[in-house]
Amino acid sequence: MIRSALMNVMTAAALKAGKGLKRDFGEVENLQVSMKGPGDFVSAADRKAEKVIFEELSRARPGYGFVMEESGVVEGTDATHRWHIDPLDGTANFLHAIPMFAVSIALEREGQLVAGLVYNPATDDMYVAEKGQGAWNNNRRLRVSQRRDVAMSLIGCGVPHLGKATAHPRFKAELAGVMAKAQNVRRMGAAALDLAYVAAGRFDAWWERGLNTWDFAAGALLVREAGGFVSDADGGPDFMETGTVCAGNEWIHRELLAILRAAR
Numbered sequence: 001m002i003r004s005a006l007m008n009v010m011t012a013a014a015l016k017a018g019k020g021l022k023r024d025f026g027e028v029e030n031l032q033v034s035m036k037g038p039g040d041f042v043s044a045a046d047r048k049a050e051k052v053i054f055e056e057l058s059r060a061r062p063g064y065g066f067v068m069e070e071s072g073v074v075e076g077t078d079a080t081h082r083w084h085i086d087p088l089d090g091t092a093n094f095l096h097a098i099p100m101f102a103v104s105i106a107l108e109r110e111g112q113l114v115a116g117l118v119y120n121p122a123t124d125d126m127y128v129a130e131k132g133q134g135a136w137n138n139n140r141r142l143r144v145s146q147r148r149d150v151a152m153s154l155i156g157c158g159v160p161h162l163g164k165a166t167a168h169p170r171f172k173a174e175l176a177g178v179m180a181k182a183q184n185v186r187r188m189g190a191a192a193l194d195l196a197y198v199a200a201g202r203f204d205a206w207w208e209r210g211l212n213t214w215d216f217a218a219g220a221l222l223v224r225e226a227g228g229f230v231s232d233a234d235g236g237p238d239f240m241e242t243g244t245v246c247a248g249n250e251w252i253h254r255e256l257l258a259i260l261r262a263a264r
């Protein structure tokens with residue numbers, strides 16, 4: 001594990017928010033059967049978790065800025081540090097009582113990702129990384145997979161939902177390209193956890209477009225610290241700006257980029 005003051009602060013915030021999410025997740029199953037459904041309940045759970053994280057981090061590191069999914073941008077007095085926070089990544093899973101969701105917290109220092117945490121309260125899986133200190137799942141050090149043959153690879157992805165219909169044609173073309181080369185494809189529904197799965201060597205590579213920094217900033221550092229590669233979907237370095245991400249081990253990352261390029 002990583003025992004730094006910074007990681008203590010981050011894990012404390014995630015565990016506190018996670019406790020509430022775990023409790024609320026238990027309620028969701030009961031609410032599934034009601035006519036109204038759990039929609040409002042889940043968005044309240046989401047906002048509550050973000051408030052907890054914001055308060056904890058503001059207290060421990062006063063002055064740092066925030067980029068948060070629910071509350072937006074909060075400028076800090078310290079212009080060199082910025083948190084990227086998704087209090088509940090995998091909302092649709094949470095809503096459907098699927099235990100695949102996470103709290104995601106990343107810290108950017110002078111434009112560089114220096115710490116990342118992805119925590120799934122349903123399974124108690126804590127994934128953490130700090131620049132130069134490796135990536136960890138609970139007490140286990142993470143390494144990306146060593147698979148080099150794309151025909152043997154398992155590729156994760158994100159599927160644009162109904163509201164993003166303009167993104168459907170490109171996604172279908174890319175998926176067709178991947179299906180023609182890779183062993184198979186997975187769509188888990190939580191970008192932060194998808195990247196943790198790349199770091200853990202479960203996915204050989206993964207890609208998604210149309211994301212925000214809070215979805216992938218923590219996971220991107222996990223992958224890098226596990227020895228993997230992260231770029232935007234065109235292979236460039238600016239994924240924090242473009243919101244398109246391609247991650248994987250050295251070989252399958254390169255293969256996946258070539259497949260995406262050919263699908264254009």
Ligand code: IPD
Pocket residue numbers: 086088089090091092158159188189190191192208210211215
């Ligand atoms: C979503 C998840 C999902 C991805 C979406 C994201 P949310 O985040 O990460 O896997 O496909 O693009 O918006 O809304 O559950 O926090």
Ligand code: CA
Pocket residue numbers: 086088089090191214215
């Ligand atoms: Ca998200």
Ligand code: CA
Pocket residue numbers: 069086087088089090091
């Ligand atoms: Ca979210």
